[in-house]
Amino acid sequence: LKQVYGVWPMPQRFTQSNERYVLNPHLFTYNYANGSAAQVGCSVLDAAFKRYFRIIFPDFSDGTGFSNTWSEPKPFTVSVSVRSGGCEEYPDEGSDESYNLSVSAGQAVLRAESVWGSLRGLESFSQLVYQDDYNSYFVNKTEIEDFPRFLFRGLLLDTSRHYLPVHFILKTLDAMAYNKFNVFHWHIVDDPSFPYQSHTYPDLSNKGAFHPVTHIYTQTDVRKVIAHARFRGIRVVPEFDSPGHTQSWGKGQPDLLTPCYKKTVPSGTFGPINPTLSSSYQFMNSLFKEVTSVFPDSFVHLGGDEVDFTCWKSNPKVQAFMTKMGFGHDYTKLQSFYMESIMNITAAFNKTSIVWQDVFDYHKRRRAQYVVEVWKRGCYLCKVRQVAKAGLKVILAAPFYLDLPGPTHDWARYYIVRPLSFKGTEQQKKLVIGGEVCMWGEYVDATNLSPRLWPRASAAAERLWSNEEQTSSVDKAFPRLQDFRCKMIRRGIQAEPLFIGYCKHEYI
Numbered sequence: 001l002k003q004v005y006g007v008w009p010m011p012q013r014f015t016q017s018n019e020r021y022v023l024n025p026h027l028f029t030y031n032y033a034n035g036s037a038a039q040v041g042c043s044v045l046d047a048a049f050k051r052y053f054r055i056i057f058p059d060f061s062d063g064t065g066f067s068n069t070w071s072e073p074k075p076f077t078v079s080v081s082v083r084s085g086g087c088e089e090y091p092d093e094g095s096d097e098s099y100n101l102s103v104s105a106g107q108a109v110l111r112a113e114s115v116w117g118s119l120r121g122l123e124s125f126s127q128l129v130y131q132d133d134y135n136s137y138f139v140n141k142t143e144i145e146d147f148p149r150f151l152f153r154g155l156l157l158d159t160s161r162h163y164l165p166v167h168f169i170l171k172t173l174d175a176m177a178y179n180k181f182n183v184f185h186w187h188i189v190d191d192p193s194f195p196y197q198s199h200t201y202p203d204l205s206n207k208g209a210f211h212p213v214t215h216i217y218t219q220t221d222v223r224k225v226i227a228h229a230r231f232r233g234i235r236v237v238p239e240f241d242s243p244g245h246t247q248s249w250g251k252g253q254p255d256l257l258t259p260c261y262k263k264t265v266p267s268g269t270f271g272p273i274n275p276t277l278s279s280s281y282q283f284m285n286s287l288f289k290e291v292t293s294v295f296p297d298s299f300v301h302l303g304g305d306e307v308d309f310t311c312w313k314s315n316p317k318v319q320a321f322m323t324k325m326g327f328g329h330d331y332t333k334l335q336s337f338y339m340e341s342i343m344n345i346t347a348a349f350n351k352t353s354i355v356w357q358d359v360f361d362y363h364k365r366r367r368a369q370y371v372v373e374v375w376k377r378g379c380y381l382c383k384v385r386q387v388a389k390a391g392l393k394v395i396l397a398a399p400f401y402l403d404l405p406g407p408t409h410d411w412a413r414y415y416i417v418r419p420l421s422f423k424g425t426e427q428q429k430k431l432v433i434g435g436e437v438c439m440w441g442e443y444v445d446a447t448n449l450s451p452r453l454w455p456r457a458s459a460a461a462e463r464l465w466s467n468e469e470q471t472s473s474v475d476k477a478f479p480r481l482q483d484f485r486c487k488m489i490r491r492g493i494q495a496e497p498l499f500i501g502y503c504k505h506e507y508i
């Protein structure tokens, strides 16, 4: 079987020949081509050159010395040319990740529109390098023209149901870069705990975190995650889910949540954020004033999922508010009123809101432009079609809920998803900006995060990056994914096995 030294996700155009070149780590260099808009001092690329050298030559870099005695006397240079854009910015909505890579004797020429595309090309090049049984390094003559099918390729981590140490978030960002995911959706707080340490409202984590010192994310931690992500061309989109999923908020912010009533007296339990008090909106305004300045991305996720109306219905003040507003007994109007208010708050900070599909379902008026994340099972493409017909952008998460226990060998479930197979115009299909794998934390913490994520999420990564027709066969993908899984292991990612087999370098 002709071994294809391939790339995962599959590039849009990939041709390779049997001609191959030996690489000598002593004579291997990355450099900036003349005329490249990015030159030495470009922090993102300078860091990437160092990082990828260690990834490509792991036994050379870890000090065990280069075993190959008759090393190739010829140098090999990867020359990078970036056409436009700066190196000090952040990746964002609409960043161009396209690149071309041409590997021939003694050199690889990598051309990209932006520095973000050059990172994708460096990742692809790193996957082309392989070792023979004598541990010599090789790369084959290869031509790649590549760009992502979808611009939004997300991965959600939930750091409220279980706290994830920063180290595991950074490792997940590393693995995301190997898979060309480009958005880290940080579902940072929820009912059980509030680990985000707010400088405006320190009591939110002091009283709402599992532990106010050991189970929080300080501002330094948050900045570390954002920087680590930026160096890999990954956006960080924070989610502060409300008005539901906010039990932990009430611990540090009294009077924020709606007191539930049992007949005519408070029951002592609390429900969603109280939408009848102006103090609630003042609080949300101050919190989002901080959040929108801490997180540079143009998107912010406002949640809006699974709001239980029982508590609102039981509270006499909420009932009076319903009457005053003329909402009758339709509490979806109250939820829409609340969501519209906080969407206006974040719009005032120049941010685009993402919300879960519940908000779209309740939100009769579509005045505000916002992004809908489709997550409910059932006919999720029916929902995608409905949202696109309403002229709103869509992110598809429903078929990529990796936290839910599935049958074994289930990577194929995610691989066969066809995000655009709904009846719609080309215009409507363009509104599907991408998809997202969700790793909710009810049953996940640092002990099982990586094996449960990888390589299953890699199946979604190829679906979201590659050409659908070229990647329609599960059988053809299987050996490639096994090979890629071994590469992730070699790079220190604890990716679980797909089936019987072995990796030349097992996880240690």
Ligand SMILES: CC(=O)N[C@H]1NC[C@H](CO)[C@H](O)[C@@H]1O
Pocket (backbone or CB within 6 Å): 305, 306, 356, 375, 401, 403, 404, 440
């Ligand atoms: C949008 C969304 O998914 N909301 C909840 N739905 C079930 C999930 C677990 O699979 C999480 O509990 C999540 O908080």
